[in-house]
Amino acid sequence: MSPGTAQLTPVAPRSRISLPALAAASLVLVTLALVLVFFVAPNDADQGFSQRIFYFHVSIAITAYACFGLGAWKALLHLWKRDPRADLESYVAVHQGVIFGSLVLITGSIWAKISWGHWWLWSEDQLVLFLVLFLFYAAYFMLRYSVDPGPQRANFSAVYALFGVVLIPVSFMAIRLAKQAIHPVVFTRHGPNFGGWILVTYCVAQVAMLVLAYTLYRIELAGKRVDARVRELKEVLA
Amino acid sequence: MYVRDVGALARKDLLLELRARDTLPAMLLFVVATFVVFHFALPSGSSDLAASGLLWVAIVFTALLGIGRAFVPEREQRVLDGLVLAPCDRSAIWLGKGIATLAFLAAAEVVALPVFALFFHGLTAATVAAVVLADLGICAVGTFLGAMAVATRARDLLLPLLFLPLAIPIVIGGVGASIVASPGRYLAFLALYDAVFALICWASFEYVVTE
Numbered sequence: 501m502s503p504g505t506a507q508l509t510p511v512a513p514r515s516r517i518s519l520p521a522l523a524a525a526s527l528v529l530v531t532l533a534l535v536l537v538f539f540v541a542p543n544d545a546d547q548g549f550s551q552r553i554f555y556f557h558v559s560i561a562i563t564a565y566a567c568f569g570l571g572a573w574k575a576l577l578h579l580w581k582r583d584p585r586a587d588l589e590s591y592v593a594v595h596q597g598v599i600f601g602s603l604v605l606i607t608g609s610i611w612a613k614i615s616w617g618h619w620w621l622w623s624e625d626q627l628v629l630f631l632v633l634f635l636f637y638a639a640y641f642m643l644r645y646s647v648d649p650g651p652q653r654a655n656f657s658a659v660y661a662l663f664g665v666v667l668i669p670v671s672f673m674a675i676r677l678a679k680q681a682i683h684p685v686v687f688t689r690h691g692p693n694f695g696g697w698i699l700v701t702y703c704v705a706q707v708a709m710l711v712l713a714y715t716l717y718r719i720e721l722a723g724k725r726v727d728a729r730v731r732e733l734k735e736v737l738a
Numbered sequence: 739m740y741v742r743d744v745g746a747l748a749r750k751d752l753l754l755e756l757r758a759r760d761t762l763p764a765m766l767l768f769v770v771a772t773f774v775v776f777h778f779a780l781p782s783g784s785s786d787l788a789a790s791g792l793l794w795v796a797i798v799f800t801a802l803l804g805i806g807r808a809f810v811p812e813r814e815q816r817v818l819d820g821l822v823l824a825p826c827d828r829s830a831i832w833l834g835k836g837i838a839t840l841a842f843l844a845a846a847e848v849v850a851l852p853v854f855a856l857f858f859h860g861l862t863a864a865t866v867a868a869v870v871l872a873d874l875g876i877c878a879v880g881t882f883l884g885a886m887a888v889a890t891r892a893r894d895l896l897l898p899l900l901f902l903p904l905a906i907p908i909v910i911g912g913v914g915a916s917i918v919a920s921p922g923r924y925l926a927f928l929a930l931y932d933a934v935f936a937l938i939c940w941a942s943f944e945y946v947v948t949e
Contacts, residue, residue, distance in 0.1 A: 632903055660900070666938055667903070671906065
C-alpha cells in the first residue's frame with residue numbers, strides 16, 4: 501500500500517439497501533403503477549381519460565419536493581456537522597430534484613393543454629411555483645460550476661440549497677396571494693376526496709416515484725464517487 | 739460591541755461612496771433612464787396598473803446595480819481578507835454592507851419615486867410602505883448573494899441569476915400592495931419575507947466568507 505492511499509475518500513456506501521435491489525424494486529413498482537393507472541383506476545367523471553396524468557403529475561411533484569428537501573438536509577449536515585460526504589449528496593439530491601421538477605412542468609403543461617386548452621396557465625399555482633424553483637435551482641448549478649471545487653464551493657452550494665427550502669413556502673404564499681385558484685384541489689382538510697382504487701393507484705404511483713428517485717440518486721452518487729476516486733488515484737500515481 | 743462593529747463597517751462604505759461617488763449617481767441615472775424606457779415601452783392608453791408594475795421592475799434592477807457594486811472595493815483592495823481576520827462576528831460584515839446598500843437604494847428612491855409620480859401617476863401611501871419593506875428584503879438577500887457572486891468566476895453575470903428568483907416574491911408583494919384596495923395582506927407578506935430571509939442570511943453569512 502502506498503502512503504498516498506490513506507488520503508483517499510472512501511467509496512463504500514453507508515446505506516444498507518443494495519443498489520440492484522433498489523433498481524429491481526423501482527422497476528416492479530413503476531410497472532405496477534403503470535398497470536394500475538391505465539387499466540384499473542376508473543375514468544374521471546369530469547375530465548375522462550386525460551385525468552390519469554394526475555397520478556404521475558402529483559406524485560412527481562411530491563418527489564421533487566422530497567429531493568429538494570433531502571438536498572437541503574444534506575446541506576445542513578455539511579454546514580453543521582462538517583460531514584465530508586454531505587456536499588456531494590446534497591448536489592446529487594438537488595440534481596434529481598431539478599430533473600423531477602422539469603417533469604412536473606412537462607406533465608403539468610400537458611394536463612393544462614388537455615383540460616383547459618392552454619399549454620401554460622399563470623393561474624395554476626404548482627406550475628408557476630415549479631417554474632420559480634426551476635429558475636432558482638438552475639442558478640444553483642451556475643453558482644456551483646462558477647467556483648473551483650473545494651470547501652468554498654461546498655459552502656456556497658449548501659447555503660444556496662438552504663435558501664431553496666425557505667423559498668418554496670415563501671413563493672407558494674406569494675403565488676397564492678397573486679391569484680385566485682382554478683387548480684383542482686385534490687387534498688382538502690377533510691382528507692383526499694377520492695377513495696377505493698383511485699387512492700390505491702395514487703399511493704402506489706407515489707411510492708414508485710419516490711423509490712425511483714432514490715434509486716437514481718444512489719446511482720448518480722455511486723458514479724460520482726467512483727469518478728472522484730479514480731481522479732484521486734490518478735493524482736496519487738502521477 | 740456588535741452594534742459598534744456594524745456601525746463602523748457601514749460608515750466605511752458610506753464614506754467611501756461620499757469620496758469616490760461610484761455607485762449612487764449610476765443608480766440615479768439608471769432608474770430615471772429606465773422610467774423613460776418604460777414610458778415608450780407602454781403603448782399610449784395603457785392603464786395605470788401597468789405603470790405600477792413597472793415601478794417594481796425599476797426598483798429591482800436599480801437595486802441589482804447597487805448590489806453588484808457593493809463588494810467590488812472588498813475584492814479589488816482585498817479588504818474582505820482583513821475583515822474576516824478582524825475580531826468581530828462575521829455576520830456584522832453582512833449587516834454593515836446591507837445597511838450601506840440600503841442607504842444607497844433609499845437615496846436613489848427619494849429621487850426616483852417623485853420622478854415616477856411626475857412621469858406616470860401619483861403614489862399611494864401603501865406603495866411607499868411597500869417600497870420601504872421591499873428595500874429591506876432586497877438589501878438583506880442581495881448583499882448576501884453579492885458576497886457570494888463576487889467570489890465566483892462569473893461575478894457580475896451570476897448575481898442577477900441568483901437574485902431574481904428570490905426577488906419574485908418581493909415583486910408579487912410589492913405590486914399587490916400598489917394595486918389593491920386593502921394592501922394589508924401584501925404588506926404583512928413583505929414583512930414576513932424580510933424577517934425570514936434576514937434571519938437565514940444573518941445565520942449563514944459566516945459560511946460565505948470562511949471555509
